[in-house]
Amino acid sequence: MGIIIQKDLCTGCGACTSQCPIGAIKVVNNQALIDETCILCQACLSVCPTEAILLQEEKKLRPATEGVTESIYEGVWIFGEQRHGVISDVVYELLGEGRKLADKLGTHLWVIVLGSEMRSEAEKLLHYGADLVCLVDHPDLSHFHDDSYTGVLSYLIEKYKPEIVLSGATAIGRSFIPRVAVRVKTGLTADCTALDIDPDQRLLLQTRPAFGGNVMATITSPFHRPQMATVRHKVMKKAVYSDAPKGTIRLETVPENLLSSRTDVISLVKDLIEQVNLADADIIIAGGRGLGGPQNFQLLQDLAHTLGAAVAASRAAVDAGWIPYSHQVGQTGKTVCPKLYIACGISGAIQHLVGMQSSNTIVAINKDPEAPIFSVADYGLVGNLFEILPSLTKKFKEAL
Amino acid sequence: MNIIVCIKQVPETGNVKIDPETHTLIRSGVPSIINPMDTYAIEEALRWKEKLGASTTVLTMGPPQAHDALREAISMGIDQAIVLSDQKFAGSDTYVTAYTLALAVRKLAPYDLIFCGKQAIDGDTAQVGPGLAEHLGIAHIAYVKKIEEIDQERAVLRAQRLMEDGYEVVDIRLPALLTVVKEINEPRFPSLKGKMRARKCEIPVWRAEDLGGEEMMGFGLSASPTRVKAIFAPPGRGKGEIFNGEASVMAQELVERLRAQKVI
Numbered sequence: 001m002g003i004i005i006q007k008d009l010c011t012g013c014g015a016c017t018s019q020c021p022i023g024a025i026k027v028v029n030n031q032a033l034i035d036e037t038c039i040l041c042q043a044c045l046s047v048c049p050t051e052a053i054l055l056q057e058e059k060k061l062r063p064a065t066e067g068v069t070e071s072i073y074e075g076v077w078i079f080g081e082q083r084h085g086v087i088s089d090v091v092y093e094l095l096g097e098g099r100k101l102a103d104k105l106g107t108h109l110w111v112i113v114l115g116s117e118m119r120s121e122a123e124k125l126l127h128y129g130a131d132l133v134c135l136v137d138h139p140d141l142s143h144f145h146d147d148s149y150t151g152v153l154s155y156l157i158e159k160y161k162p163e164i165v166l167s168g169a170t171a172i173g174r175s176f177i178p179r180v181a182v183r184v185k186t187g188l189t190a191d192c193t194a195l196d197i198d199p200d201q202r203l204l205l206q207t208r209p210a211f212g213g214n215v216m217a218t219i220t221s222p223f224h225r226p227q228m229a230t231v232r233h234k235v236m237k238k239a240v241y242s243d244a245p246k247g248t249i250r251l252e253t254v255p256e257n258l259l260s261s262r263t264d265v266i267s268l269v270k271d272l273i274e275q276v277n278l279a280d281a282d283i284i285i286a287g288g289r290g291l292g293g294p295q296n297f298q299l300l301q302d303l304a305h306t307l308g309a310a311v312a313a314s315r316a317a318v319d320a321g322w323i324p325y326s327h328q329v330g331q332t333g334k335t336v337c338p339k340l341y342i343a344c345g346i347s348g349a350i351q352h353l354v355g356m357q358s359s360n361t362i363v364a365i366n367k368d369p370e371a372p373i374f375s376v377a378d379y380g381l382v383g384n385l386f387e388i389l390p391s392l393t394k395k396f397k398e399a400l
Numbered sequence: 401m402n403i404i405v406c407i408k409q410v411p412e413t414g415n416v417k418i419d420p421e422t423h424t425l426i427r428s429g430v431p432s433i434i435n436p437m438d439t440y441a442i443e444e445a446l447r448w449k450e451k452l453g454a455s456t457t458v459l460t461m462g463p464p465q466a467h468d469a470l471r472e473a474i475s476m477g478i479d480q481a482i483v484l485s486d487q488k489f490a491g492s493d494t495y496v497t498a499y500t501l502a503l504a505v506r507k508l509a510p511y512d513l514i515f516c517g518k519q520a521i522d523g524d525t526a527q528v529g530p531g532l533a534e535h536l537g538i539a540h541i542a543y544v545k546k547i548e549e550i551d552q553e554r555a556v557l558r559a560q561r562l563m564e565d566g567y568e569v570v571d572i573r574l575p576a577l578l579t580v581v582k583e584i585n586e587p588r589f590p591s592l593k594g595k596m597r598a599r600k601c602e603i604p605v606w607r608a609e610d611l612g613g614e615e616m617m618g619f620g621l622s623a624s625p626t627r628v629k630a631i632f633a634p635p636g637r638g639k640g641e642i643f644n645g646e647a648s649v650m651a652q653e654l655v656e657r658l659r660a661q662k663v664i
Contacts, residue, residue, distance in 0.1 A: 021411045021522065022432075037463050040491030040621050042628045146530070147539060171563045175542035178494070178530040187495060187625030190525035209634065211522055216634045224625035262539035262573040266558070270566040277564050307664065325583040331521050332436050332582050340663050361663045363654065379657060380642040381650045391651035399655050400664070
């Protein structure tokens with residue numbers, strides 16, 4: 001099995017060589033050749049102008065469980081994450097998306113809630129399009145533990161056999177959902193930016209960025225069920241509120257042994273510095289090396305305060321010790337997708353861009369007109385940020 | 401005490417530029433590096449090796465050149481390294497990668513602690529760490545920003561787990577797997593002695609038949625539940641508007657633009 005280049009179609013144009021992330025393709029005598037270092041990522045297939053590149057499979061995929069057909073799996077599920085007894089915002093966004101998917105499939109939409117005394121929050125979910133909220137209400141579940149949450153969700157999946165399970169790509173989701181996928185022996189796609197249905201095969205089309213966002217990939221789980229995917233906060237649109245909910249709440253009990261965990265939560269320490277929850281922020285002001293020193297983050301704080309924004313930083317500023325790591329945006333920090341991202345004194349190295357380039361609107365402030373950040377900015381201000389930032393703060397104050 | 405570190409050799413996406421016209425990748429050379437997050441995992445293993453006298457092993461699944469990454473880990477001070485390499489592993493998604501690593505980890509048993517980086521910069525999924533813990537049937541904590549203490553007698557580890565609004569202090573029973581974030585430590589530079597050791601070190605290559613999992617699950621693309629259906633260039637952002645000149649004038653224009661677009 002491998003990726004082959006059909007010799008009669010290959011013109012030796014070399015488009016594939018630059019697309020390969022590991023340099024496995026070379027053009028020799030006007031023909032492209034793939035060497036044995038190929039990792040089968042398939043990035044080259046779509047870029048060939050003559051469609052000369054194919055993925056050749058020798059073996060048909062073996063289904064996870066022999067004899068079980070995909071057709072007995074039905075329903076779209078959303079994991080209704082809660083923190084401190086409150087359903088997380090991302091769940092309402094998944095409800096919006098989940099409703100569309102369920103309607104396309106002609107099936108039901110459930111939300112699965114694990115927690116303690118979650119009845120009123122569960123009722124709220126019915127106003128946002130859920131057909132049913134499956135609630136496992138027990139004191140042992142009030143706080144998140146990987147073991148108990150994995151055990152309970154897997155148990156429910158095996159009991160009810162949904163065809164799709166969606167979860168927020170949050171600290172909780174990214175920790176235990178991969179365990180669930182392995183436990184129920186199915187595929188999981190992380191950080192989807194778009195979801196759709198292929199109606200012929202009832203396939204969930206899961207689109208996500210790869211290679212730091214330089215490439216988009218559409219993933220499917222053709223022979224395994226449920227099809228699982230996680231979605232980041234603020235990527236999908238929130239569900240619409242309805243005055244007349246039609247759904248029901250089902251109180252579910254699970255075997256006692258599923259409620260125990262090999263972990264104990266000793267304490268929770270909240271971030272002392274406000275505005276560090278970048279995932280929730282609509283507006284983010286980020287500072288980089290151009291700020292010159294930690295005291296200059298005050299300029300960002302002033303602007304952030306005016307706009308009700310969160311403050312972030314590039315790796316350079318964090319490595320220099322000007323601001324804690326929790327503010328770092330980029331490849332080794334957080335990926336954010338706010339409505340507005342203002343990058344101040346950030347050059348725009350690719351490692352930073354991959355953390356913020358899908359923001360709705362990007363503003364860049366930099367004294368260097370050649371700074372790469374300007375290539376992704378919707379609005380670029382070339383000049384001295386020490387003059388521009390106070391001006392902006394003043395102008396925003398006047399406007400708001 | 402036995403500590404295992406799982407690392408990945410990845411293409412250095414830092415050298416990758418996007419051609420703004422064609423939206424394809426432009427590379428100058430293809431350096432492979434240890435996935436940045438994994439260097440923190442290696443460093444953390446070394447710190448606990450020094451504190452508790454543990455023996456350390458670094459493991460990676462990848463093409464034959466992946467042993468470069470392993471040698472770097474050895475030069476930092478890791479005791480031994482093993483590379484899992486076989487054409488059969490190609491195209492593995494996170495499920496099968498975790499499974500393949502689990503087979504190798506089982507061969508290295510008994511172990512007390514497994515360290516992984518939070519996620520790899522090419523796949524970005526952060527799924528292999530927790531998936532590996534599940535295949536092994538051990539507990540895990542993801543996004544560890546600090547290990548407060550390890551009580552070897554009670555076989556309990558106390559760590560700080562990063563959440564969106566702060567962190568939680570969590571006790572976990574060993575053996576366990578931890579995925580670590582950058583904040584946890586400062587990776588050391590290899591010593592000269594370490595580099596010499598790394599050059600001479602023998603690194604066994606384990607192939608599919610050495611792991612013996614084929615009858616059970618299979619490897620590589622054909623055993624992966626997820627498949628790539630299509631790959632395409634992301635939609636371009638389009639050209640932006642550039643402002644020059646006086647600070648207050650630029651500021652005024654920007655605010656007007658953002659208001660007009662209803663961004664603020």
